[in-house]
Amino acid sequence: xxxxxxxxxVVGAGPAGSAAALTLAREGVQVLLVERGTFPGAKNVFxxxxxxxxxxxxxxxxxxxxxxxxxxxxxxxxxMTDDSAxxxxxxxxxxxxxxxxxxxxxxxWLADQAEKAGASLITEAxxxxxxxxxxxxxGIVAGQDKIPANAVIACDGTTTGLARKAGLVKMLEPYxxxxxxxxxxxxxxxxxxxxxxLDPGEGAAHVFVGSCSNGTRGGGFMYxxxxxxxxxxVVGGEDTSSxxxxxxxxxxxxxxxxxxxxxxxxxxxxxxxxxMIPEAGPKMLTRPYTDGMLVAGDAAGxxxxxxxxxxxxxxxxxxxxAAAQTLLEARKKQDYSAGTLQxxxxxxxxxxxxxxxxxxxxxxxxxxxxxLYNVYPELVCAAAEAVYRVDGNGKRKIxxxxxxxxxxxxxxxxxxxxxxxxxxxF
Amino acid sequence: MTLDKRLALVxxxxxxxxxxxxxxxKCEHCLRKPCLYICPxxxxxxxxxxxxxxxxxxxxxxxxxxxxxxxAGAIAWKYPSGGKGVTxxxx
Numbered sequence: 001x002x003x004x005x006x007x008x009x010v011v012g013a014g015p016a017g018s019a020a021a022l023t024l025a026r027e028g029v030q031v032l033l034v035e036r037g038t039f040p041g042a043k044n045v046f047x048x049x050x051x052x053x054x055x056x057x058x059x060x061x062x063x064x065x066x067x068x069x070x071x072x073x074x075x076x077x078x079x080m081t082d083d084s085a086x087x088x089x090x091x092x093x094x095x096x097x098x099x100x101x102x103x104x105x106x107x108x109w110l111a112d113q114a115e116k117a118g119a120s121l122i123t124e125a126x127x128x129x130x131x132x133x134x135x136x137x138x139g140i141v142a143g144q145d146k147i148p149a150n151a152v153i154a155c156d157g158t159t160t161g162l163a164r165k166a167g168l169v170k171m172l173e174p175y176x177x178x179x180x181x182x183x184x185x186x187x188x189x190x191x192x193x194x195x196x197x198l199d200p201g202e203g204a205a206h207v208f209v210g211s212c213s214n215g216t217r218g219g220g221f222m223y224x225x226x227x228x229x230x231x232x233x234v235v236g237g238e239d240t241s242s243x244x245x246x247x248x249x250x251x252x253x254x255x256x257x258x259x260x261x262x263x264x265x266x267x268x269x270x271x272x273x274x275x276m277i278p279e280a281g282p283k284m285l286t287r288p289y290t291d292g293m294l295v296a297g298d299a300a301g302x303x304x305x306x307x308x309x310x311x312x313x314x315x316x317x318x319x320x321x322a323a324a325q326t327l328l329e330a331r332k333k334q335d336y337s338a339g340t341l342q343x344x345x346x347x348x349x350x351x352x353x354x355x356x357x358x359x360x361x362x363x364x365x366x367x368x369x370x371x372l373y374n375v376y377p378e379l380v381c382a383a384a385e386a387v388y389r390v391d392g393n394g395k396r397k398i399x400x401x402x403x404x405x406x407x408x409x410x411x412x413x414x415x416x417x418x419x420x421x422x423x424x425x426f
Numbered sequence: 427m428t429l430d431k432r433l434a435l436v437x438x439x440x441x442x443x444x445x446x447x448x449x450x451x452k453c454e455h456c457l458r459k460p461c462l463y464i465c466p467x468x469x470x471x472x473x474x475x476x477x478x479x480x481x482x483x484x485x486x487x488x489x490x491x492x493x494x495x496x497x498a499g500a501i502a503w504k505y506p507s508g509g510k511g512v513t514x515x516x517x
Binding site: 036037041042043044045046102103104107123125126128142143158161171172173174177179181183184225228230237238240241244245246247248251252255269270271272273274275276 | 427429432433435436439458460462463464465466467468485486487488491492494495496503504505506508509512513514516
């Protein structure tokens with residue numbers, strides 16, 4: 001393939017890159033999509049769930065041809081101590097709102113759609129640098145190849161290599177990152193459905209807070225695939241260092257819990273995955289554009305953990321589309337300067353699903369409260385134990401019991417303050 | 427389940443060109459050694475000096491962040507060459 005004559009080079013064939021390439025190719029733009037893995041998705045790791053709206057909007061009815069594992073019917077949250085668990089579960093009336101997936105298959109499929117629309121994909125090509133002339137990005141450098149382009153969209157993932165080369169980001173702070181690890185545990189289809197109380201083809205998503213993270217900022221997750229469960233832990237980058245706990249050991253803490261042990265009993269672990277999560281959100285870049293370049297996806301902090309929904313793929317797709325639309329407007333004017341490309345920022349803030357990133361911008365700071373990971377899960381479990389236990393010693397009314405369980409764990413002042421600031425944050 | 431058993435489940439294609447280079451002299455004076463804890467593949471270990479084995483690197487890039495912000499700023503890191511390094515079957 002000749003690497004000349006491309007109008008736009010998109011770096012990284014993850015959800016942001018493929019969505020951008022697809023949107024551009026549909027409008028007849030000559031677009032090159034560059035992926036360093038042996039296939040799109042080869043390097044990509046997530047928890048396990050994709051919110052459907054973004055691919056519905058991008059692909060219309062054909063979105064259901066995506067490699068969907070299970071539609072998510074059940075949402076669960078468990079507060080846990082080493083030997084107890086308090087679980088809340090919600091059954092959604094519309095499971096098609098989100099689905100579980102495997103990135104090695106989903107990202108490949110999405111890149112296929114971009115190719116079908118006319119984008120040119122090359123794999124096994126690492127982009128090492130940007131071609132920069134007089135402060136303007138003029139293309140990309142991949143090994144020996146210099147590939148000129150009118151504009152570049154950097155969707156090169158969480159290490160933000162190209163954004164850093166363009167001077168749009170300094171090194172992240174450890175508290176702005178989390179480390180995610182994940183075991184994929186194979187189980188028979190029927191076993192998964194029986195153990196989780198699911199109808200055929202439907203799935204569950206579950207979050208775990210408490211002893212699994214050992215007081216560290218973070219928690220566990222579980223998503224059901226067709227014939228496996230994705231079980232993982234996410235822990236704060238600053239805490240693993242200050243507490244001197246190796247990030248890989250949290251998985252074993254989670255798997256040791258009786259609730260998880262029962263769930264994966266007899267299962268076979270078939271893969272171990274890891275991924276760094278840039279929790280800072282869009283503010284990790286000074287701006288997601290410069291002369292001749294836009295940054296989208298993880299590389300620009302386009303993701304959202306608002307404490308109860310964990311979104312990456314849907315937001316990356318929306319951001320990729322917004323980047324492509326920005327370039328389509330720039331193309332009409334034949335002007336790819338930062339002044340024109342700053343329209344990207346406005347699009348990010350105006351797009352309803354992307355706006356969520358700014359609505360919940362105070363969440364990361366709130367989630368650094370350590371009480372959330374030890375005091376409160378313990379309190380919830382201790383209170384539940386006291387409320388449900390009948391041992392013949394006489395019972396107190398619930399509110400009195402709660403007060404007595406809170407005593408010594410957290411001051412009333414801290415509790416009220418956390419509740420008020422929580423109500424403003426979430 | 428040990429980390430070694432976990433890593434044996436993942437495919438790695440060795441990159442003949444080193445993509446992580448550590449100036450281990452600097453590590454001698456590193457107080458916190460955050461790379462030892464953040465890396466999910468335990469690429470880094472300490473035995474009298476810093477040792478590192480990039481075979482097994484899952485390419486998260488987190489070592490770079492903590493080394494430069496909490497550690498000695500000793501790690502130089504880039505992705506492996508195209509097609510090399512880790513490949514996930516599921517992810």
